[in-house]
Amino acid sequence: MSGREPSAGWPLWEVFVRARRGLSHNHVGSLHAPDAEMALRNARDVYTRRQEGVSIWVVPADAITASSPDEKDPFFDPAGDKVYRHPTFYDVPGGVQM
């Protein structure tokens, strides 16, 4: 039914907000948007409720490279991972109850 739904079309973006000058950008959450302009606009609506004077960064989720959680642990690749969120070890078909 929605197998062809564009989750490719509305990819995930991570949102970082700096509440005011002097602070740094903090990760506040994520959202789906088709492109950077809409991602920024949606981030402003959802995460700042249009407060003035805030700075927003939106980054495509798959552009983020993360360190592994425990560099001493031999299980994890020390070179850094593309996936910074829980890796999906298997595909969950649409019909499966989760």
Added chain:
Amino acid sequence: MDGQASFDAAIATDQRIEPRDWMPEAYRRTLVRQIAQHAHSEIIGMQPEGNWITRAPSLRRKAILMAKVQDEAGHGLYLYSAAETLGVSRDQLMDLLHAGKQKYSSIFNYPAVTWADMGAIGWLVDGAAIMNQVPLCRCSYGPYARAMIRICKEESFHQRQGFEILHTLSRGSEAQHAMAQDAVDRWWWPSLMMFGPPDDQSAHTAQSMAWNIKRHTNDELRQKFVDMCVPQAEVLGLTLPDPDLRWNEATRHWDFGPVDWDELARVIKGDGPANRKRMEHKLRAHAEGAWVREAAASYAAKRRDREAAA
């Protein structure tokens, strides 16, 4: 330390589990389901109140209601965001909701019949939700806890607004007072059901508490809720539809009457008064919006191609 040991140590010392940490598969599954269903509840919950936006009886109330419903959309977004850190996509979760394989809080299967329902929903339903949510701010899973902190900050005005609506109605005309009382009469018992089945029938509670996902049992929260509402009802000048409500001097709690668990089971199963309407509304909005979502995706792809070719 291996994964399980790290996980156990974190839980034992009340540390947060973050997305890349090793976690038992059952813990991950439980969280995906719980967070997703929480998100679905926020979205479906927009409907009973959203329906009254165009009919709000004053401009101020209209504005407050619009803001509240918008907050609920935002809360849904924060929660889907948290769920997605666990290796699922929002689309997958929506599909499960649409297919009836994931649920939403059954409280929203009751119809919002009158304006006074806006008051009752704010006071009782949001009140119960807050009671469930505050402990979740200390949930072991980091992204969920952080989403809940954000949500709780925004939630307090929702309950106050509901209380204020009822307070004004109760002290208004006879017709308004009757409207308020009628709404409370209809929403009281379903609100108690929001805390889930009694502890001795709740399969998941023990495991959820062991994982620091759940901090209190269903019955504990339900009792706390009743204790909070009884004096508030008095301030409102409204009665609660429970002839067995009685202060227990020994336990220092309000004893209350039997909840109709059959009704809860029926509504969960899909026989609630507005079940079908809620799902149809959601499915229709989703279907009617497909061409819009596709258009935006197509535009983005075209632009990428143009920029690549340039």
Added chain:
Amino acid sequence: MTTEGFGEPQGGGPRTRDLVAYAQRLGDDALVLAQRLGEWSSRAPELEEDVALTNIGLDLLGQARALLSYAGEVEGAGRDEDDLAYLREEREFTNCLLVEQPNDDFGATIARQLYFSTYQLELYQALRGSADQTLAAVAAKAAKEVAYHRDHATMWTLRLGDGTEESHARMRDGLERLWPYAGELFEADEVVQRLAAAGTAADPASLRDGWDRHLDATLAEATLARPDGRWLPGTGRRGVHSEHMGYLLAELQYLHRLHPGARW
């Protein structure tokens, strides 16, 4: 469209009556459009868009409340924003016909937003210099809001116009169906002519250039043709509405009217 029967406005007749009429007209535009946008709640094509449309609706509702309150204040007959919103009848509302048109699909909604928010931006930017302090202040705040609304409409016009074949067709249909109502935005009746001469109101004809330029640029980039049908002569400013208005007011007003004098 009459304020008769509510007593003489304070501080001198015709000028005050004009100001009341003008503030009401701007307020009615905002109120009716806010009402239409409220209908999108829980129905938008995506969750993020639900938030966006409600945001716009809330801004407009805020503008309506400020303008209608002011109209009531100037009128001096004790009417507040709710009296004006809930107790006037179809013939007393002076919104333009564009804003009362039904939402139809998302394409038509965006078309309506494009036409109207582009106009509102020109309007409020001009009104920032109004001789009337209150209107100037309302306009200063509103101009920032509607700049955002216009951006939203523009972004979506591009995406729908230059998205898929289906979206292009729907956007084009929306633009064409609503085109006849655009003309009313730039008409000047005697009320507005007098107020514009006094530096209080913006002359609607003067808003046309900026509107045309933005519309042309946007539609061109969106691969959409600018409709070229005739504009209907405006009737909303003298309280003659389409058949949609009755239904819209019935929904907006019935509960308030059912309980005369009640507090909510």
